[in-house]
Amino acid sequence: MTSSKKKKIYFYGFILVFLIILFIVISFSYFITYQNVNITTTKSKPQIPINDENNPPKEDNQEPERSEYEITANLRNQEYYLERNYQRYLDYAQKYPQKSYKDVVTEVNCNIDKEFYTNTEASNLETGTLILVNKFYTLNNNYVPELVEMDSQYSHASTKKMHPEAYDNLVKMINAALLDNIILYDVSSYRSYQTQDTLYNNYVKRDGASAADRYSARPGSSEHQTGLATDLNTASSKAHFENSKEFAWLNNNAHKFGFILRYPKDKEYLTGYKFEPWHYRYVGVEVATYIKEHDITYEEYYAYFIVSK
Ligand SMILES: [Zn+2]
Numbered sequence: 001m002t003s004s005k006k007k008k009i010y011f012y013g014f015i016l017v018f019l020i021i022l023f024i025v026i027s028f029s030y031f032i033t034y035q036n037v038n039i040t041t042t043k044s045k046p047q048i049p050i051n052d053e054n055n056p057p058k059e060d061n062q063e064p065e066r067s068e069y070e071i072t073a074n075l076r077n078q079e080y081y082l083e084r085n086y087q088r089y090l091d092y093a094q095k096y097p098q099k100s101y102k103d104v105v106t107e108v109n110c111n112i113d114k115e116f117y118t119n120t121e122a123s124n125l126e127t128g129t130l131i132l133v134n135k136f137y138t139l140n141n142n143y144v145p146e147l148v149e150m151d152s153q154y155s156h157a158s159t160k161k162m163h164p165e166a167y168d169n170l171v172k173m174i175n176a177a178l179l180d181n182i183i184l185y186d187v188s189s190y191r192s193y194q195t196q197d198t199l200y201n202n203y204v205k206r207d208g209a210s211a212a213d214r215y216s217a218r219p220g221s222s223e224h225q226t227g228l229a230t231d232l233n234t235a236s237s238k239a240h241f242e243n244s245k246e247f248a249w250l251n252n253n254a255h256k257f258g259f260i261l262r263y264p265k266d267k268e269y270l271t272g273y274k275f276e277p278w279h280y281r282y283v284g285v286e287v288a289t290y291i292k293e294h295d296i297t298y299e300e301y302y303a304y305f306i307v308s309k
Contacts, residue, residue: 066097078105080304088113109303110270111136117218124306129165129284131226132302135272138220141193145227155186162189163227166258166282170230173257182249187278188231191224214274223262228282230259235278242277254280255288262298270297 068090075081075089078101085108092113093104107113116135123137133139148167150160154174162170166189174184191199197219203212215237223229232250234241241247242265254260262281263273281298283291291301 066093071101074101075105078102080105080109080300082109082304085109106270106300110297110299112269116213116272117221127306129163129228129282130287130302130306131228132298132306133221133223133226134299135217135221139193139225141220143193143225145190145225147190147227150186150189153185155189157186157188159190159195160186161227162186162230163282166228166230169257169259169282173254173259176253176257177246177249180249182246184232184246184250186230186232187235188224189229190227191222193219193225196220196222196225213272214268215276217273223279223281229262230280230282231276231278232280233278235276237274239278242275247277250280255292256285258282258285258288260288260291260298264297267297270299 071090071093072086075086075093081089082105085105088108089104092108093099093101096104099107111119114136120136120138123131123133123139125131125143145163147161148164150157150162150167151171152160154167154171155162170186177184196217200212200216200218203216206212217223232241233239233244233246250259250261259280259282261277262279263271263276265275265277268274283298287301291298
């Protein structure tokens with residue numbers, strides 16, 4: 001064997017050994033990487049059932065599924081996040097992946113993950129003038145608040161009764177408005193459970209239950225039973241009170257007297273009621289100012305600040 005042949009054998013032998021080592025190294029590193037990916041994905045992602053009619057497989061162009069870790073981190077960043085609602089936020093976020101984290105927190109805080117008039121509980125009477133009465137928090141048929149008689153100068157209603165603190169502030173507000181040539185007067189304040197019962201049932205007979213539920217409360221769910229609410233000047237959508245100078249004045253000044261617009265425009269899904277530009281609720285100056293400045297509903301305020309965390 002010549003020395004050049006020997007050299008060739010050594011050379012090819014060396015190349016062969018090098019390729020074998022290279023192959024082993026690449027295979028091993030690929031194996032390690034693949035294993036790690038497998039571990040992390042199975043740990044953080046929930047199992048997606050295959051061939052389930054309710055969970056069709058995702059299309060390639062859809063957003064990747066959000067991990068529970070990612071959802072949790074985003075939820076906890078929200079201004080009105082409440083730890084006690086964590087599991088409900090999570091369920092709601094996974095049920096409606098298109099909703100923003102802010103909306104998930106807001107809606108669950110307002111119990112919108114439940115149907116109106118289901119999961120109801122008694123309104124907390126100890127909260128005084130901060131009581132919440134709506135389609136989830138209700139009053140008994142025998143609940144009557146502390147009431148005073150209203151002067152006919154301030155109320156044109158057939159029953160002129162209101163909670164004393166709310167009435168004092170309503171009088172101050174009506175007098176202040178008058179100085180600006182704005183005429184305000186109550187057309188409906190306190191209504192008993194029985195009055196609301198008659199009213200609601202008449203609406204149901206006229207428009208049907210689902211329509212009536214959008215603008216009238218079922219007995220026990222009306223804020224008017226607290227004596228803390230007032231309908232000003234009108235109680236009809238047809239009057240378009242929202243276009244009046246009286247409404248503009250209230251929009252700028254009601255909070256200074258402790259009143260809030262209770263059923264704002266575009267918040268029906270949270271409050272359960274259509275826009276009522278005439279319905280004002282007394283909550284005190286501090287709370288009314290906060291709600292006005294932060295543009296939130298009373299449901300949102302109550303969940304975050306009144307119900308103990
Ligand atoms: Zn009202």
